[in-house]
Amino acid sequence: MSRRLEDLMLKAWSRRGGLSTLLLPLSWLYGLVAARRLRAQASVAWKAPVPVVVVGNILVGGTGKTPVTIAVCQALRSRGWRPGIISRGYGIDVGPKPRLSDDGAAADRLGDEPALIHASTGAPVAVHPRRVLAATALLSAHPDTDVLIADDGLQHTALARDLEIIVQDGRGIGNGRLLPAGPLREPPGRLAKADWLVTHLAAGEPMPSGPATSLPGTDPAPRAVVMRLQPESVAQLASGREQPWDAWQSGHGSTPCAAVAGIGRPERFFAMLRAAGITLSRTVRVPDHQAIPADTLRNLPAAPILITPKDAVKCAAPHDPRLWVVRAAPAFSDPCWLDDVDRALRGIVHERERPGSP
Incomplete structure (x- = not known):
């Protein structure tokens, strides 16, 4: 998308104006198709033999998933975990088989974000639009991997996940409408299902208002963290x-x-x-x-x-x-939130190791 078109859509998505309202029928159709696809994927979701942490968003455009993914990976490695990263490989033609960082980690081979994550963390990376294929390839090549971090995989429900981290930015939920009438891939209520909600703000930018931050009535509510770079x-x-x-x-x-x-x-x-x-x-x-x-x-x-x-x-x-x-x-409003991610993962592993656990 060109910057000029992107600016036009961002302006339209910030309020419920004429262009947004004109596109509402397409939003309703998008919502029906997307919900059906997500349910179909989830019904046959593959469960990895190790815990899976998904870092994603419901908002179109860059929200700051990559620095969060890097921070989570680095924090887990420093606490004794051996994480692996799986991603779609946006912007490249991956082909039928997953690509591994072992065979070359340049941006034109893995995609710019996976290449950056590998360079920043040293963790093995596998990319493929079907995240299950990426996960199985990475675990086969690196059997010592004990946790998978899925970069930008929130809407890829064919991969079962244990923890979800949703990243938003100062736009919050925009006008609260689904694509193309608004900036959302999923309804605003999807935020309530996350384990953590990380809000990435620019210098001097205020917190977004509305349900994207308060999420009233959700039990338990996602744990909220603010991030500034x-x-x-x-x-x-x-x-x-x-x-x-x-x-x-x-x-x-x-x-x-x-x-x-x-x-x-x-x-x-x-x-x-x-x-x-x-x-x-x-x-x-x-x-x-x-x-x-x-x-x-x-x-x-x-x-x-x-x-x-x-x-x-x-x-x-x-x-x-x-x-x-x-x-x-990244500077986080709650520096201890990554300790909580570590503890949650250890609890998941402990539960899986109990006799009789599926």
Whole structure:
């Protein structure tokens, strides 16, 4: 989807205006078809021999699933787990067989987000639109894997899951309508079925209002966590030389920089940089999952160009010395929520090991 069309739809989906209302019949049809498909998948869902954690969303567009997936994977590894990652492999033609990171983890082979997750965590990754095939391939290649994390698999109910983490952003549920009259893949009530609801906010962005945050009457309610990304380090793409954020900022922070982002919500990246004290002379938005065009870079000034790690794994000009990759770390409102994920998984394993458990 082009940025211009995306902006048009985002504006329409923020309120219940004329365009949204005109599309309502298609939303009703979408809801019926989607619900039937999800029920059919769930009726024959495959249960993995290890616990499965799904990280997903009901909102169209980038909400911040990738940094949450990375944070969950890193937290579990630090607590003794051996996680594996499964994903769809968006933007590439995977083919009939799953692709494993063992055979090459470049973005053009796995997809940009799986490649980034593997580079950030070192965990094995398998991609295929049918997540069950990806899961079985990964477990066969890495039999020591004791937990699977499904990146962006919330609507893929053919894979049974033990824990669900839904990620939303400052849009909340938008106008509360299903596609194409609204931004939702599933009805707002779907949020109540999650174990955790992580709200990813840009610097200075307020919490969304409405049922997406309060979810009144749900028992038990999803545990709510707010996430904001903060710059942690910067690496020059051409040389790989990395510096802590403060050190890089002390040397370059007074120079107006350009920023380019090909992610779901580029504005969040730009807002993070401005909040960290960077003056941005130019900002360029690129469609999500697309590489930054070489022409775009040629038209930018000689000053540093700040990009995201997701853009770095598929950059068309990796030797441009102006390119600096900003690595951001999530700051959570409840730092202990990942301990809760660990405890929940250990409880699931303990329950499975009880005599007579299915």
